[in-house]
Amino acid sequence: MDMQFSSEDLAFREEVRTFLAESLPERLRDGARRSPGVFVEPDIGLEWHRILYEKGWVAYHWPKEDGGTGWTPTQKFIFEKECALAGAPALSILGLRLVGPVICAFGTPEQKARFLPGILSGTVYWCQGYSEPGSGSDLASLSTGARLDGDEYVINGSKIWTTHAHHADWIFALVRTNTEVKKQQGITFLLVPMDQPGVEVAPIISMSGDHEVNQVFFTDARTAANNRIGEEGQGWTIAKFLLENERGGSCFAPRLLQNIAELEELAKSQPSGVNGAIAHDPRFRDRLARVKLQAEALEVTELRILAELAKGRQPGPQTSLTKLLGSNLGQAVDTLRIELLGYDAMQLPLERPLYGNQAPEPIGSERAQTTMARFLNNRAATIFGGSDETQKNIIAKSVLGL
Secondary structure: OOOOOOHHHHHHHHHHHHHHHHHOOHHHHHHHHOOOOOOOOHHHHHHHHHHHHHHOOOOOOOOHHHOOOOOOHHHHHHHHHHHHHHOOOOOOHHHHHHHHHHHHHHOOHHHHHHHHHHHHHOOOOEEEEOOEOOEOOOHHHOOOEEEEEOOEEEEEEEEEOOOOOOOOOEEEEEEEOOOOOOHHHHEEEEEEEOOOOOEEEEEEEOOOOOEEEEEEEEEEEEEEHHHEEOOOOOHHHHHHHHHHHHHHOOOOHHHHHHHHHHHHHHHOOOEOOOOOEHHHOHHHHHHHHHHHHHHHHHHHHHHHHHHHHHOOOOOOOHHHHHHHHHHHHHHHHHHHHHHHHHHHHHOOOOOOOOOOOOOOOOOOOHHHHHHHHHHHHHHHHHOOOOOHHHHHHHHHHHOOOO
């Protein structure tokens, strides 16, 4: 495999760097840096979304005919890496990376015309209705039901850990439409408007004090039958397609390496408490070097996957591998950041946001102020999108043949 970028790719990289230098406002970099949640708040994320939309670069994972960029897998990697290095906010994946590609792949022309423009422009915000109180990693056991009543589905049940449901206009949900067949075969994929009497959003405040996730209750909520994506009973097939995009639709290594580079710089000025900066502590240097080598190895793995995608092959179980490694490495970086910043990292302000004029004064530094909240929020990384145990089972079955 040729690991060198072509001259065309290098030219594209320069184009991306120039665009980021000219078009990424410092307030968005600052807001992204000071946001401890898994997702940045919509005021930060959507402003960057709309800048990219005006450039024509927002839906770079979509087919070109549906509004995508037509970039090669290598160009997508370059774009994500340069955005990470520049400190750009991570875009919300809910519309762009999850339901958008589903509609592109499984939607009718009418559904594409209705839903894709709002996702592209950022004027319609989405949330995901997958997990339920009794159905997390065993997603196929979900019980939220939908029955057809004329030309509408009537929905009853609840979804949990629903990220940004309190901001969302629509939810894409897996519902059970048939209880007489194998559980995977009775699931259907519906698009449901949130602004209706039968939908209630209850906040769930995380250990960090952030409000990112919610529980959503459906009580005779309704959605038109033409808001069903695919056929009845096709939801499990669509769900697997979506989860491959969630677990492996982007590269983990660029942001990991950017975060590690930040730790390397911080270590040069943080006192070790013994003799000089902690950068000179061999124990800390060893741990940081190990994490960096693992992140670089992950980057090579992701580049190998990109090479396969460039040959027209579809993502498969390797998305579970990158998700497993990326999530655990992210948690390792969080742990090192706490050790590096010491007692200052133990602060846990409950005010939000931690950016802008109303942000509380940090103890020590702004990086220390967000460290504990970031650590607590990222404990979920090895659970959401499929737990570590689920990923290991997929790898064991699909890759190792066990």
